[in-house]
Amino acid sequence: MSGNVYIPDVVAAKVTDIDPAELGVKGILIDLDNTLLPWKDSVVSEEVRQWAAKVRAGGVGICIVSNTHNPRRLRKIAADMGVESIYSAWKPLRGGFKRGADILGCKLEECAAVGDQLMTDIKGGNRAGCLTVLVRPVDKKEFWGTKISRFFERRIMKKSGLEYK
Ligand SMILES: [Mg+2]
Numbered sequence: 628m629s630g631n632v633y634i635p636d637v638v639a640a641k642v643t644d645i646d647p648a649e650l651g652v653k654g655i656l657i658d659l660d661n662t663l664l665p666w667k668d669s670v671v672s673e674e675v676r677q678w679a680a681k682v683r684a685g686g687v688g689i690c691i692v693s694n695t696h697n698p699r700r701l702r703k704i705a706a707d708m709g710v711e712s713i714y715s716a717w718k719p720l721r722g723g724f725k726r727g728a729d730i731l732g733c734k735l736e737e738c739a740a741v742g743d744q745l746m747t748d749i750k751g752g753n754r755a756g757c758l759t760v761l762v763r764p765v766d767k768k769e770f771w772g773t774k775i776s777r778f779f780e781r782r783i784m785k786k787s788g789l790e791y792k
Contacts (some may be wrong), residue, residue, distance in 0.1 A: 641765070648685060656741070662762055666769055669703060738758070
C-alpha cells in the first residue's frame with residue numbers, strides 16, 4: 628500500500644488479465660458488480676469462467692466479496708464459477724475481507740482484493756492489508772449510490788494521476 632488507502636497497488640484492465648502467480652498471492656477476494664459482470668446481470672462470461680477455472684487449477688482460491696444484499700443472485704453466480712462467496716460484506720469495512728480470507732484458508736496479506744471502486748474495494752482491501760487491484764468497471768449501468776461515489780473517485784484519480792488501464 629502506498630500510504631493513501633484509495634490508491635491500488637496494481638491496475639488491470641479486466642479481471643481476466645490478473646495472474647495470481649505474477650502477483651504472488653494465494654487467494655483472490657473479488658468484487659461482483661461491474662468487476663465480474665455488469666450490475667444486475669446474473670451470468671458471467673465464458674472468458675471469466677475459464678479464468679476462474681485456471682486460477683483455481685493453479686491452487687489459488689477465489690471468494691466473491693460483495694456488498695450485495697441479494698444472496699440468491701450471488702450464490703448462483705458463485706456456483707457457476709465454482710468459487711466461494713460472501714454477501715453483505717459492508718466494504719470498505721474489513722470484516723468481509725477477513726471472512727473471505729478465512730474461507731480460503733489464507734491470511735489477508737496473502738490475498739489480492741480486486742474491484743472496480745476506490746471507495747469500497749480498494750480502500751477496504753488496503754485497510755485489510757491485502758494487495759489491491761483496480762479494474763475498469765465492465766459497464767456504465769450502476770447503482771445510484773455508486774454514481775455518487777464515482778464523482779469523488781474521479782477527483783481522487785485526477786489528483787493522484789491514477790488512470791484506468
Ligand atoms: Mg463493483
